Amino acid sequence: MDKFIIEGSHKLKGTVYISGSKNAALPILASALLNEKPIVIKNVPKLKDVFTTIKLLQEMGCKCNFTDNLKIDCSSVKSTKAPYELVKTMRASILVLGPLLARFKHACVSMPGGCAIGVRPVNLHIEALKNMGAQITIEDGYIKAQADKLKGTDIYLDLPTVTGTENIMMAAALAKGCTTIKNAAKEPEIVNLAEALNKMGAHIEGAGESIIKIEGVDHLHESSDISIMSDRIEAGTFMCMALATGSSIDIKHAPTCAMDAVRDKFLEANGVIKKVDDKTIKVWGENIKPINIKTMAYPGFPTDMQAQFVSMLTRASGVSIVEETIFENRFQHVAELKRMGADITLSGNKAIIKGVDKLTGAPVMATDLRASASLVIAALSAYGTTNISRIYHLDRGYEQLDVKLSNLGAKIRRVKE
Ligand code: EPU
Numbered sequence: 304m305d306k307f308i309i310e311g312s313h314k315l316k317g318t319v320y321i322s323g324s325k326n327a328a329l330p331i332l333a334s335a336l337l338n339e340k341p342i343v344i345k346n347v348p349k350l351k352d353v354f355t356t357i358k359l360l361q362e363m364g365c366k367c368n369f370t371d372n373l374k375i376d377c378s379s380v381k382s383t384k385a386p387y388e389l390v391k392t393m394r395a396s397i398l399v400l401g402p403l404l405a406r407f408k409h410a411c412v413s414m415p416g417g418c419a420i421g422v423r424p425v426n427l428h429i430e431a432l433k434n435m436g437a438q439i440t441i442e443d444g445y446i447k448a449q450a451d452k453l454k455g456t457d458i459y460l461d462l463p464t465v466t467g468t469e470n471i472m473m474a475a476a477l478a479k480g481c482t483t484i485k486n487a488a489k490e491p492e493i494v495n496l497a498e499a500l501n502k503m504g505a506h507i508e509g510a511g512e513s514i515i516k517i518e519g520v521d522h523l524h525e526s527s528d529i530s531i532m533s534d535r536i537e538a539g540t541f542m543c544m545a546l547a548t549g550s551s552i553d554i555k556h557a558p559t560c561a562m563d564a565v566r567d568k569f570l571e572a573n574g575v576i577k578k579v580d581d582k583t584i585k586v587w588g589e590n591i592k593p594i595n596i597k598t599m600a601y602p603g604f605p606t607d608m609q610a611q612f613v614s615m616l617t618r619a620s621g622v623s624i625v626e627e628t629i630f631e632n633r634f635q636h637v638a639e640l641k642r643m644g645a646d647i648t649l650s651g652n653k654a655i656i657k658g659v660d661k662l663t664g665a666p667v668m669a670t671d672l673r674a675s676a677s678l679v680i681a682a683l684s685a686y687g688t689t690n691i692s693r694i695y696h697l698d699r700g701y702e703q704l705d706v707k708l709s710n711l712g713a714k715i716r717r718v719k720e
Pocket of ligand 1: 326424426488605607630631
């Protein structure tokens with residue numbers, strides 16, 4: 304296992320390049336299963352979760368060739384099983400359920416368990432597929448699904464689930480007739496998936512809005528024109544790093560049109576953003592102001608940016624209140640931040656953060672992906688040295704974060720524990 308050793312209180316400067324989005328890449332990789340023909344995907348981030356998805360596809364018999372671009376050929380799939388050993392390391396493996404069922408008429412996908420941030424059921428995925436005509440049982444910890452031909456229907460989601468919307472969209476792409484998803488999730492990653500599917504010949508309208516219509520087709524065709532959007536959460540994380548350390552950095556390829564809520568909260572906290580050119584923004588700021596945040600589904604403030612803002616606000620000039628409404632256990636970073644001198648009280652789903660003058664380095668432990676990023680932010684701004692253990696969580700979703708930070712002048716080292 305690797306850990307980071309970070310010597311804090313050094314300013315960052317220079318340019319950072321934002322990678323392709325993890326949460327856009329994972330469903331698009333899974334969507335290759337719908338297609339008998341090969342596809343080529345550009346701007347795929349080299350991340351642990353992407354490699355896990357590739358392994359899952361390969362175990363099913365797909366051929367994957369990942370150099371600059373990722374070529375996936377799912378013409379000869381031998382197995383429609385997603386085993387527990389892989390699903391337990393990455394819940395997003397559930398994304399193969401819809402495509403497998405739609406193309407191969409059956410699927411056997413390990414039921415994802417809870418994870419560090421919450422219970423995270425998949426009941427809405429299952430109910431929707433049942434409404435489309437699938438027979439689904441849970442046996443031996445596996446979701447066993449079969450359907451001779453999925454049928455398009457109206458599906459109302461009780462909650463706008465992101466991967467649920469993606470699973471239904473993928474299943475509906477090859478279903479008979481028209482599927483309408485109501486109260487669909489509107490995240491930009493869903494728009495990216497719809498674009499990818501449409502480039503393969505699917506008929507999807509309305510992605511990014513709360514009603515999505517999918518007219519099923521018989522087959523998809525090859526495409527070499529699919530590209531993963533830039534990662535809005537990675538871009539937001541670097542914005543927090545700049546403001547937390549009182550630094551000015553240039554961020555290239557930030558998907559600013561998908562970042563309104565994060566931008567507004569960053570500005571409210573005294574950050575500054577200037578457009579440098581079409582691809583680059585300059586961000587800086589100091590004297591962080593206290594702000595209130597409530598996480599919500601897109602276009603609300605993303606839960607995936609909550610931990611990073613909490614970390615940054617530990618040094619604001621007053622009291623901030625951050626409310627988490629998406630996941631029931633997403634404050635595990637708080638206990639670790641307190642070990643570094645933060646003054647945070649948890650009350651139900653709210654964190655009450657009283658700004659302190661300084662944080663001090665300490666040994667801390669990463670508990671999940673975004674919690675890890677929040678500890679890196681705290682470590683960069685703290686006095687002294689911080690050791691962050693279990694950074695395998697971080698490697699799941701940030702491409703070479705230590706290398707990118709070193710290039711910005713941070714004193715960060717990756718060592719074996
Ligand atoms: N929910 C249900 N039933 C379901 C599905 C969801 O009750 O069948 C609940 C969840 O428990 C949660 C809420 O609905 O309370 C929203 O969960 P959602 O299904 O939208 O989350 P997800 O699809 O499992 C994706 C991202 C997460 C991100 C959330 C929210 C991917 C691969 N994962 O998860 O990303 O936090 O949407 O935006 O896209 C991360 O990148 O760190 C991460 C956790």
